[in-house]
Amino acid sequence: MPKGQTLGMGELETVENRPFETAPFAKGAIAANEKRDDIVVLTADLGKYTDVYPFRDRFPDRFYNVGMAEQALVTVAAGLSRTGWTAYCTTYGAFATRRAHDFLAIACAHGGANVKMFAGNPGLTTGYGGTHQAIEDLALMRAVPDMTVIDPCDATEMRQIAEQAGEIDGTVYCRLLRGNVPVVFDPATYKFELGKAKRFGDGADIGFISTGFMTERCLDAARDLARMGVKASVLHCATIKPFDRDGVAEFAASVDKVVTAENHVLIGGLTSVVLDALQEASILKPMLKIGIPDRFIECGSIPYLQNKYGLTAERVRDSVADWLGVRAEAAE
Structure with a gap:
């Protein structure tokens, strides 16, 4: 890629001098459903760009694309959680926390819905400017009562969080690492523990x-x-x-x-x-x-x-x- 060129929506950033894993979120979600058999994954027309297609291909009857409507994404997920499903959602963090903030707060967190939002493009991981960069999402979600908020470091942690998210009570907001995600922590020895530094x-x-x-x-x-x-x-x-x-x-x-x-x-x-x-x-x-x-x-x-x-x-x-x-x- 020429120097200074912005990555396109579907292009993956190269990872130099570092081992990496592709689609750790989807792999973790697949592992979670193989253990629990109650996971559904929903996206707002961003399945390709949030790495959920491996889950769709493995469990096609557990995957829903609600279209370009983040409020609908969250409310459908909340409804599914009321009927016994554990709903994993994916979209961009800027859309989840700005367009659908009220729905995450009231439809999900207020009622203890078993909804897990995995939000892509956290901070400066996209070149598409203020409309797509979720630079204030942690503050917005941290202020919502009964909301769990997670910011993973690498592919190892991303995969483990996706696998464990169904075990976390209530609504979860987790930043999503996608594409070629560096492996910083040894998956054989590192273990993510909620609430532990x-x-x-x-x-x-x-x-x-x-x-x-x-x-x-x-x-x-x-x-x-x-x-x-x-x-x-x-x-x-x-x-x-x-x-x-x-x-x-x-x-x-x-x-x-x-x-x-x-x-x-x-x-x-x-x-x-x-x-x-x-x-x-x-x-x-x-x-x-x-x-x-x-x-x-x-x-x-x-x-x-x-x-x-x-x-x-x-x-x-x-x-x-x-x-x-x-x-x-x-x-x-």
Whole structure:
């Protein structure tokens, strides 16, 4: 693909120097239905772009395309849940949380509906600008009572969450990773646990608290910082709600400085809930906040946008190095 070109809707971003898995969500949903036999999958005319066709092909009588109508998607799912089904929904996060917010809140969460929304294009994972980039979705969903909110890091976690989602009570909002999804965590040893943060490393100079794909960036940045003499550790918080407040407080107390990193605006998402947790625990630490600024983001290629707004491993490393006053060149 020519440098700077924006990926088309159906094109998959390449994954360089990293193992990857295709369609981890669909594989997890298939595994869930093979165990439970009560899963139905619905989409709002975006089956191709949310990786649900493998499920459709395996269970054609459990798949429904409601057309380009997100409100109908959610209400049909809520109705199916009332008749004993566990309804998995897929669409883009911007459509789910903006167009269908009231339906997720009232038709689903308010009544404890067994609906699991898997929402694609989280943050800056699409080049199609403010209309398609779900940059404030975690804040919107976190504010809904009785809503579970999850932001997975990689293919391993995405597949495990899809497989486990039916076991989670009530309504779930999970960001969807699709296409060529990097494998960061070893599927043989890693286990997603709802509401539990996972620590990687024991460095105490810097403590990264991250969610979603920013955990991969923070792990890479921590390795670079180690070559600069900065010892860092990473706490991955896949579950935004219910949040592991005790785990975050314990982690923050063990490091000198804290860096939060999220593929989301810095209002209402991970950074906000971390600050709440630390305030409640009476912990005060120097903090660097990495995330999307309070603005709608322009169109552009995914690599360009992630670099411009500081969401690459190199930009994370350089931001921390500048903050600490050390030389990033030492990591090259």
